[in-house]
Structure formats: structure tokens, C-alpha cells
Amino acid sequence: MIPANFTYHKASSVQDAIALSQKLGEEAKYMSGGHSLLPMMKLRFATPEHIIDISKIDGLSYIKEEGEILRIGALTTQSEMEYNTLLRRDYPIFMDAIKLTADPSVRNAGTIGGNIAHGDAANDQPALMLAMRATIIAEGTEGQKVIPIDDFFHGFYMTALEPSDVLVEIQLPKKKKGSGGAYHKVERKVGDYATAGVAVHVVLDDSGICQEIGIGLTNVSAAPMRLDRGEAVLKGKKITDDLIAQVGTIASEDSEPTSDLRGSEAYKRSILNTITQRMIRLAIERAQH
Amino acid sequence: MAKHTITMTINGEQVTAEVDSRLLLVHFIRENLDLTGTHIGCDTSNCGACTILLNGQSIKSCTYLAVRADGAEITTIEGLAADGTNHPLQKAFHDQHGLHCGFCTPGMILRSVDLLKNNPNPTEEEIRWGISGNLCRCTGYNNIVKSIQQAAKEMQNESESV
Numbered sequence: 001m002i003p004a005n006f007t008y009h010k011a012s013s014v015q016d017a018i019a020l021s022q023k024l025g026e027e028a029k030y031m032s033g034g035h036s037l038l039p040m041m042k043l044r045f046a047t048p049e050h051i052i053d054i055s056k057i058d059g060l061s062y063i064k065e066e067g068e069i070l071r072i073g074a075l076t077t078q079s080e081m082e083y084n085t086l087l088r089r090d091y092p093i094f095m096d097a098i099k100l101t102a103d104p105s106v107r108n109a110g111t112i113g114g115n116i117a118h119g120d121a122a123n124d125q126p127a128l129m130l131a132m133r134a135t136i137i138a139e140g141t142e143g144q145k146v147i148p149i150d151d152f153f154h155g156f157y158m159t160a161l162e163p164s165d166v167l168v169e170i171q172l173p174k175k176k177k178g179s180g181g182a183y184h185k186v187e188r189k190v191g192d193y194a195t196a197g198v199a200v201h202v203v204l205d206d207s208g209i210c211q212e213i214g215i216g217l218t219n220v221s222a223a224p225m226r227l228d229r230g231e232a233v234l235k236g237k238k239i240t241d242d243l244i245a246q247v248g249t250i251a252s253e254d255s256e257p258t259s260d261l262r263g264s265e266a267y268k269r270s271i272l273n274t275i276t277q278r279m280i281r282l283a284i285e286r287a288q289h
Numbered sequence: 290m291a292k293h294t295i296t297m298t299i300n301g302e303q304v305t306a307e308v309d310s311r312l313l314l315v316h317f318i319r320e321n322l323d324l325t326g327t328h329i330g331c332d333t334s335n336c337g338a339c340t341i342l343l344n345g346q347s348i349k350s351c352t353y354l355a356v357r358a359d360g361a362e363i364t365t366i367e368g369l370a371a372d373g374t375n376h377p378l379q380k381a382f383h384d385q386h387g388l389h390c391g392f393c394t395p396g397m398i399l400r401s402v403d404l405l406k407n408n409p410n411p412t413e414e415e416i417r418w419g420i421s422g423n424l425c426r427c428t429g430y431n432n433i434v435k436s437i438q439q440a441a442k443e444m445q446n447e448s449e450s451v
Contacts, residue, residue: 105340108346
């Protein structure tokens with residue numbers, strides 16, 4: 001399958017990309033790793049007239065802690081994250097997710113920025129971003145935008161990014177004592193999109209009280225979804241088996257899955273209950289170590 | 290239709306060509322360069338038959354624009370034994386019967402080159418995860434795993450004796 005005709009443009013910098021986007025108008029799309037966009041173009045689900053390649057821009061591939069923040073450059077590939085010693089040691093939630101995202105060759109090309117900017121609820125990173133309460137940094141025609149993750153996902157493939165905005169960095173709270181996260185998705189085969197997935201991130205104080213909690217869901221709603229009601233059950237409390245069971249039930253009730261080739265709505269609600277409970281337990285276990 | 294002049298190194302040789310924006314790298318390799326060892330299977334980045342090395346990393350060339358490979362160094366299966374001697378992985382796939390029909394083999398081998406570069410001594414589980422994006426419909430994978438294990442051992446011995 002060959003995509004419909006378009007014109008390729010290579011951006012040499014973020015400013016160059018924004019200028020190209022402004023000049024070419026709304027029929028231009030940015031491409032980073034290309035492993036979401038190009039398959040859609042081959043199937044004619046997307047037919048942009050112009051592709052602006054942002055993958056060659058220098059300086060947007062990095063993983064570093066500064067102050068209380070973990071910064072990840074938007075063009076960091078999933079493979080670079082997978083083999084990063086800092087993420088391997090302190091942020092196991094990324095290892096959970098990356099191992100289940102596509103396959104090693106796709107991860108060599110796919111970037112974290114693209115995974116998020118695509119706005120697809122089936123992608124894995126959005127749930128992690130919701131759970132860890134990421135801040136998205138974008139550059140646009142009017143300079144830098146700082147977008148809290150709860151303002152980022154607007155709907156089916158819709159995000160807060162304007163057509164000319166380039167997602168440049170993801171900021172996450174740095175690992176600290178008592179924090180832990182975990183992710184799992186059920187998939188039909190290795191590397192498939194999630195039948196359903198759950199990311200959990202907790203911060204516990206010394207007495208085990210839940211100070212912060214984030215729960216993000218993959219592929220069970222039009223846009224990546226936060227489990228607000230489940231978080232409210234746990235926040236400020238000592239997390240007990242009973243509370244975990246309650247949150248599992250809430251996940252199955254509040255999610256909005258639809259029946260498709262990956263499973264019936266009832267099946268997805270059922271596995272969400274189970275995965276949510278397991279991921280809360282795993283996140284707590286990691287937070288206590 | 291926009292044309293672009295691209296230059297890349299394929300299997301050690303420099304190639305310059307004029308390509309359309311929408312030309313896929315796998316078509317460029319197979320049709321422009323006549324290197325048909327790189328196969329097209331699913332054409333949807335699932336099966337891995339089109340796997341090549343781009344700057345040393347395995348990628349699926351059916352999901353990569355040729356124009357984006359401008360300036361890159363590419364290795365296809367034809368370049369792996371360029372000096373006439375089989376790569377340890379090629380030898381191991383032969384020794385261990387790591388193929389039946391051979392359709393997946395070029396992609397499987399190039400993927401394994403990248404796998405062993407990042408992890409020279411993988412466990413069986415790591416090998417199975419490592420080739421999870423490369424489908425084989427004949428072997429049931431057991432002999433492929435054995436092949437990669439043999440090659441890993443030989444390549445480690447080689448690097449120790451150097």
C-alpha cells in the first residue's frame with residue numbers, strides 16, 4: 001500500500017517546523033516516528049497534502065532529572081526509553097508499558113511525543129501521562145505553551161495542540177520516596193493495541209496514607225481517560241483490600257468501552273476491574289521499596 | 290508530485306536517487322535497487338518481513354518513507370555477508386534449521402543483529418520478546434530461538450578471542 005500523494009518537507013528546527021506549518025496551512029501534518037501516521041495514510045484514513053518531518057530536529061531526544069522534574073524530550077524513541085538506565089531503575093512503569101507497545105523495530109522509530117500528540121486513546125503513553133500527571137510543553141506561533149495533561153486530550157484524535165504546535169517536552173514529577181507506578185494492558189497478541197489497559201501512580205507517606213493517586217485508562221473511551229471517581233476513593237486514605245475492590249468496580253462502571261474485534265463491552269469492563277486492582281497493588285508495592 | 294534527491298549508503302555502497310515523497314523505503318530497496326532479499330509481507334508493520342538496519346537499528350521499511358532515509362546507512366540481508374563469509378547469524382540459521390520457507394528469514398536475521406547488539410547474551414525469554422515483531426508461519430520459532438542462541442554464543446566467543 002502506498003500513501004496518497006503528498007509533499008514531504010524536512011524541518012531543521014522547531015521554529016522551522018512552525019514556519020513551514022504556517023506557510024502550508026491546515027493540510028500539513030507533522031510526522032515524528034511515523035508509525036501511527038504513515039499506516040493511517042497508507043489506508044487513506046489520513047490524506048495530508050504536506051508532511052513536515054520533525055524527526056531530524058536536533059536536541060529533542062533526552063531523558064534527564066532537573067530539580068523535582070523528570071524531563072523527556074518529545075523525539076526520544078521508545079527504544080531509547082527502554083534502554084535508559086534512569087528509567088529502568090526509578091520508573092518501572094515505563095518498562096511495563098514499553099515492553100507491551102508494538103515491537104522492538106517499531107519502538108526504534110516511534111517517539112513518546114508522537115505517541116501522545118496523536119491523541120489516540122489506544123496508545124499506551126497517554127494513560128501513563130494521566131496517572132503521573134504530566135505537563136506537556138509545546139512550541140507554537142505565539143511561543144511556548146504549558147499544558148497540564150488534564151487539559152490535553154479533547155476527544156477522538158483531538159488534543160489541545162493547534163495545527164502549528166510542536167510538542168517538545170514531557171515533564172513528570174521526579175521519583176521520590178513513597179512513589180510508585182505500574183501499567184498493564186491485556187492484548188490479543190504481542191504488540192497489539194490494548195483490549196484494555198490501566199496505569200496507576202501513587203505517592204504514599206510514611207504511615208502508608210495515599211497522598212497522591214493517578215489512574216489512567218487505555219482504549220476504553222474516545223479519549224484517554226482519567227478514573228476520577230476511583231482516585232477520589234483512595235486519596236487521603238490508607239489503601240485497603242476493600243478500597244481496591246471498590247476502585248476496580250468503579251473502573252468497570254465508569255469506563256466507556258465498545259464491543260469490537262478485541263472483545264465485547266462486558267468483557268472489557270470485566271478485565272478492567274481486574275487490571276485496575278492488580279495495578280494498584282503493584283504500584284503500592286513499588287512505592288514501598 | 291514533489292521529487293527529492295536522496296543519498297544513502299546501502300551495504301557499504303553510496304546510492305543517490307530521485308524519489309517521490311510517498312515512495313516507501315521497502316519499494317526503493319526492492320524496485321530501485323533490485324535488492325529483493327528484503328520482503329514485503331503484511332505491509333502494515335506487523336510481520337517484520339521488511340526489516341532492515343537503518344543506522345544500525347532494525348526498522349520496518351514498509352512503514353518508512355524513502356526520503357526520510359536521506360543520509361542514512363542501511364544494511365539489508367545482501368550486505369550481511371558482503372565479504373563472502375556468512376554472518377554468525379546466517380550460519381546459525383543454517384546449522385539449526387532456523388527456516389523452512391525462508392520468507393521471514395532476512396527480517397528475522399536483521400532484527401536479531403540489533404537484538405544481539407543491545408543484549409549480547411539474551412535469555413530465551415528475551416529472544417522471544419526481541420523477535421516479537423517478526424512473524425514466522427513455518428518453524429514454530431523453536432529453531433529460530435536456537436539459531437539466535439548459537440549465534441550469540443559464537444559472537445561472544447569471537448569478541449573474546451579478538
